[in-house]
Amino acid sequence: MLVSPSSLRVFTENIFLAIGCSSEHATLAADVLLRSDLRGIDSHGVARLSGYVRLWEKNRINAKPNIRIVHETPTTATVDGDAGLGLVVAPFAMQVAIKKAELYGSGWVSVRNSNHFGIAGYHALMAVEKDMIGFAMTNASPLVAPTFSSERLLGTNPMCYAFPAGQYPPVVVDLATSAAANGKLEIAQRLGKQVPEGWIQDKNGGYTTDPHALKTGGALLPLGGDRDHGSHKGFGLSATVDILSAVLSGANYGPWVPPFVAFLDPPANPVGQGIGHFLGAMRVDGFRPVDEFKSHLDNWIERFKTSATVDVSKKVIIPGEPELEAETHRATHGIPLVDAVVTDLNILAERFGVDTLKGE
Amino acid sequence: MLVSPSSLRVFTENIFLAIGCSSEHATLAADVLLRSDLRGIDSHGVARLSGYVRLWEKNRINAKPNIRIVHETPTTATVDGDAGLGLVVAPFAMQVAIKKAELYGSGWVSVRNSNHFGIAGYHALMAVEKDMIGFAMTNASPLVAPTFSSERLLGTNPMCYAFPAGQYPPVVVDLATSAAANGKLEIAQRLGKQVPEGWIQDKNGGYTTDPHALKTGGALLPLGGDRDHGSHKGFGLSATVDILSAVLSGANYGPWVPPFVAFLDPPANPVGQGIGHFLGAMRVDGFRPVDEFKSHLDNWIERFKTSATVDVSKKVIIPGEPELEAETHRATHGIPLVDAVVTDLNILAERFGVDTLKGE
Numbered sequence: 221m222l223v224s225p226s227s228l229r230v231f232t233e234n235i236f237l238a239i240g241c242s243s244e245h246a247t248l249a250a251d252v253l254l255r256s257d258l259r260g261i262d263s264h265g266v267a268r269l270s271g272y273v274r275l276w277e278k279n280r281i282n283a284k285p286n287i288r289i290v291h292e293t294p295t296t297a298t299v300d301g302d303a304g305l306g307l308v309v310a311p312f313a314m315q316v317a318i319k320k321a322e323l324y325g326s327g328w329v330s331v332r333n334s335n336h337f338g339i340a341g342y343h344a345l346m347a348v349e350k351d352m353i354g355f356a357m358t359n360a361s362p363l364v365a366p367t368f369s370s371e372r373l374l375g376t377n378p379m380c381y382a383f384p385a386g387q388y389p390p391v392v393v394d395l396a397t398s399a400a401a402n403g404k405l406e407i408a409q410r411l412g413k414q415v416p417e418g419w420i421q422d423k424n425g426g427y428t429t430d431p432h433a434l435k436t437g438g439a440l441l442p443l444g445g446d447r448d449h450g451s452h453k454g455f456g457l458s459a460t461v462d463i464l465s466a467v468l469s470g471a472n473y474g475p476w477v478p479p480f481v482a483f484l485d486p487p488a489n490p491v492g493q494g495i496g497h498f499l500g501a502m503r504v505d506g507f508r509p510v511d512e513f514k515s516h517l518d519n520w521i522e523r524f525k526t527s528a529t530v531d532v533s534k535k536v537i538i539p540g541e542p543e544l545e546a547e548t549h550r551a552t553h554g555i556p557l558v559d560a561v562v563t564d565l566n567i568l569a570e571r572f573g574v575d576t577l578k579g580e
Numbered sequence: 581m582l583v584s585p586s587s588l589r590v591f592t593e594n595i596f597l598a599i600g601c602s603s604e605h606a607t608l609a610a611d612v613l614l615r616s617d618l619r620g621i622d623s624h625g626v627a628r629l630s631g632y633v634r635l636w637e638k639n640r641i642n643a644k645p646n647i648r649i650v651h652e653t654p655t656t657a658t659v660d661g662d663a664g665l666g667l668v669v670a671p672f673a674m675q676v677a678i679k680k681a682e683l684y685g686s687g688w689v690s691v692r693n694s695n696h697f698g699i700a701g702y703h704a705l706m707a708v709e710k711d712m713i714g715f716a717m718t719n720a721s722p723l724v725a726p727t728f729s730s731e732r733l734l735g736t737n738p739m740c741y742a743f744p745a746g747q748y749p750p751v752v753v754d755l756a757t758s759a760a761a762n763g764k765l766e767i768a769q770r771l772g773k774q775v776p777e778g779w780i781q782d783k784n785g786g787y788t789t790d791p792h793a794l795k796t797g798g799a800l801l802p803l804g805g806d807r808d809h810g811s812h813k814g815f816g817l818s819a820t821v822d823i824l825s826a827v828l829s830g831a832n833y834g835p836w837v838p839p840f841v842a843f844l845d846p847p848a849n850p851v852g853q854g855i856g857h858f859l860g861a862m863r864v865d866g867f868r869p870v871d872e873f874k875s876h877l878d879n880w881i882e883r884f885k886t887s888a889t890v891d892v893s894k895k896v897i898i899p900g901e902p903e904l905e906a907e908t909h910r911a912t913h914g915i916p917l918v919d920a921v922v923t924d925l926n927i928l929a930e931r932f933g934v935d936t937l938k939g940e
Binding site for chain 1: 899
């Protein structure tokens with residue numbers, strides 16, 4: 221079904237309102253999810269809405285959180301999300317970082333007691349709008365085995381860096397630190413295809429290309445895949461995200477991170493509160509005049525875009541470019557939703573007495 | 581030859597003094613190189629000394645730089661390295677970052693007009709000694725092709741994150757954003773071995789496992805290797821390092837970064853000055869009390885170290901652990917130097933009238 225962004229937005233807001241979110245939070249949370257669907261990252265948009273509702277039913281998401289700064293210096297802070305939606309906690313924290321950057325050049329916020337925050341790019345781009353460089357990371361439910369391990373100890377722990385350009389759209393580097401995101405496995409499962417080697421291992425840590433291996437105790441592999449191809453680097457990056465997001469803030473880390481799915485209980489012996497994020501903003505003009513930076517970043521982009529390619533039919537893709545193309549297209553042409561998601565959303569609609577979704 | 585750290589240190593200092601470095605700079609530069617040799621990163625230690633001298637001969641390294649802050653806010657700064665050794669420019673910049681962090685919680689310095697800075701870990705660990713989290717990145721001579729490109733547009737652009745622990749040594753995540761470092765290719769060349777697929781491509785961007793492919797127009801590949809295995813992520817990380825280090829500071833970026841070797845001239849149309857670094861420090865107690873952070877990081881380390889492994893003879897390696905083991909061992913037992921390096925150093929010794937190296 222093809223749905224207009226505006227009707228999907230109203231629908232999503234209504235669901236958040238129905239579970240008790242304030243109007244401000246419902247609008248913001250819907251904006252984060254819509255941005256993901258617009259940008260073509262279907263796995264992180266409204267497809268997750270029913271999952272958030274199930275966590276709310278289990279009292280693992282607080283619809284009326286008292287999000288607050290619990291510790292700070294002029295340029296650093298720890299924020300407690302009060303078990304709120306990460307979709308509203310992370311923008312709060314990013315606003316804190318931006319305000320500190322306005323005053324002192326940079327701002328850095330580690331967040332505890334939060335939940336899934338949607339796409340990292342949303343938060344990092346908040347800084348870009350202010351001519352700042354944005355940083356956004358989060359830890360996540362353990363699905364990834366460190367190099368040599370047979371255990372799932374880390375999430376797909378994404379890191380995002382976003383930079384304002386001039387003539388060109390912002391450069392948005394946004395990546396899971398695993399070899400492949402879980403969403404890519406799900407696509408292979410639906411299509412009945414094998415996945416490339418180096419994405420996953422089976423429950424004994426053995427070689428597999430079966431996309432169902434995660435359901436039988438297997439694990440995702442860190443970016444790099446195996447030791448020879450640099451999986452220790454993917455592990456190190458994922459560890460960095462985990463430490464900045466959770467060891468620094470007082471959230472759960474490693475295997476203690478609560479699962480995103482409501483049917484799995486959180487570990488009985490938490491080492492912190494909820495999941496953790498790390499957000500940052502640095503003023504470009506803290507380093508050089510904004511127009512100078514932007515014109516050099518434009519030059520950087522142009523040089524890479526026009527690079528000679530191995531296959532003449534392909535171009536070098538500037539990080540963030542495909543997402544912006546999707547956003548431009550879907551804003552006009554509508555957001556395609558697969559049947560399973562439409563069904564899922566309309567069950568929510570009936571339950572909460574919200575108008576069901578209608579196609580374009 | 582096995583050389584004592586103290587005699588290798590004196591030797592290295594003497595060479596830096598001989599090319600005109602101040603006594604303070606010679607001591608510091610030697611300390612950075614020795615630390616690399618002690619930590620087992622032989623490619624970045626005294627093996628590079630003659631390379632620095634050749635760049636000095638070509639007036640591309642200034643032995644008496646006036647390193648200075650050219651732009652700043654309370655927590656950000658741009659440093660001009662005046663074409664000095666990166667070995668002294670980067671520690672200067674890190675001291676600036678640390679001082680800002682002491683006053684305001686965090687400090688961030690982008691550096692232009694510098695040269696090769698040795699191991700990133702040295703600089704990041706300066707922050708760890710102050711109970712801060714250290715960040716160190718640098719761009720480098722172009723050897724890496726972005727995903728889909730047949731051109732070398734990026735360096736191996738390392739990123740390093742270092743965290744202070746309690747009972748355990750610091751966690752030091754220090755990685756080239758390419759699939760493999762150039763030093764690993766050199767080892768394969770010496771041994772006459774093929775390298776794993778996904779490390780390099782030939783001059784047309786085609787498949788190769790020939791470690792000599794770089795000499796005939798080939799390129800290193802970004803971490804991930806190919807698109808299916810996430811090379812766009814390695815490219816994105818490398819781009820991040822390049823932008824933070826050079827587009828932000830006014831250094832050269834991408835294919836304009838000057839080569840580290842003296843026999844290749846820098847590009848005729850520079851877009852900035854020298855190479856760029858990015859250094860940062862954040863006070864741990866800007867987020868939570870230091871003892872709390874350290875005890876949780878110890879818990880993190882312990883959980884990962886004792887993880888079940890695929891092969892019972894292997895353990896999960898905590899980032900930074902192997903380097904510290906090497907440092908402890910070599911501090912006592914001496915630093916092994918291969919014959920080619922000893923010969924190279926003793927040619928320098930004779931030329932500058934410095935005592936030649938003697939084994940233990």
